[in-house]
Amino acid sequence: MSRLARPAARLATGSAAVSRSLGRRAAAWVARGRRHDLTGWRAALGCWARLAALAFGVYLLWRIARALPALLWLLSAAWTAAAWRAGRPAAQEPTEAPAEAPAEPAPALDRESVRTLLLTLMGDGSGVHLRTVLAYLQQHPPTAPLTAGWTVTDLRARLAALEVPVNRSVKVAGVPTWGVRRRDLEAPSPEAAQEASTEASTAA
Structure with a gap:
């Protein structure tokens, strides 16, 4: 040229x-x-x-x-x-895009964190409805992306997988529906009960 x-x-x-x-x-x-x-x-x-x-x-x-x-x-x-x-030439873009930081995976819902959250949502009450828990999970990070599109049935299945006791007659503000009771959460977990039983049998 x-x-x-x-x-x-x-x-x-x-x-x-x-x-x-x-x-x-x-x-x-x-x-x-x-x-x-x-x-x-x-x-x-x-x-x-x-x-x-x-x-x-x-x-x-x-x-x-x-x-x-x-x-x-x-x-x-x-x-x-x-x-x-x-007619000024457009600025040339870099041939290689800068490496993007890998997206952090959504945190898993483990039993202890779920138990802590449920007790927090209960406050001074004796229980909490699952729809209240689901609304909180879907509106607050970092659980919002993980629970997007969930229904109460999905949450109930997840809690059952974590061995969190769920009851269909939990009464909050006079309304009974699916929820979790405080007394069930404060009871020892199946793992803790099994460990205690094992320790007792070993000591005997």
């Missing part, structure tokens, strides 16, 4: 970009003349008036340029500067 080919290509590209930009702006200006409170040909009168004004402006500029030929130098210089700016 010769020394002049690169600037010429930039000017050609920029001129095309400037032409498209002016065309879009002119079309948008004409389209804004449409009346949306009218229908039929009356609604388009504003567009035709703006189109006529645009054509008259181009004709007037042509007559002025013919009367003052020196004005063409200024217009050419302005066009060249605009085309040069518009």
Whole structure:
């Protein structure tokens, strides 16, 4: 490529970009003349008036340029500067995208963390409904992504897998439904009971 080919290509590209930009702006200006409170040909009168004004402006500029030929130098210089700016090559993106940090996996719901959460949600009460627990899990990180789309049935199955006692008649605020009772959580877990039984039999 010769020394002049690169600037010429930039000017050609920029001129095309400037032409498209002016065309879009002119079309948008004409389209804004449409009346949306009218229908039929009356609604388009504003567009035709703006189109006529645009054509008259181009004709007037042509007559002025013919009367003052020196004005063409200024217009050419302005066009060249605009085309040069518009034809600037876009910044090249790096060939290799920076390595993204691996997304942290959603935390697993283990029995002890679930037990702590249930007792916290109970407060001073004797139990908590599963729908209350599910709403909390789905609205607070980091469990929100893990429990998205869960239903009460899904939560009940997960608690059963963790051996968390679930009862269908837990009464909170006078309403009985599926939930967890405090006395069931405060009872020793099956693992703890088995360990205690093993220790007792060993000591005997």
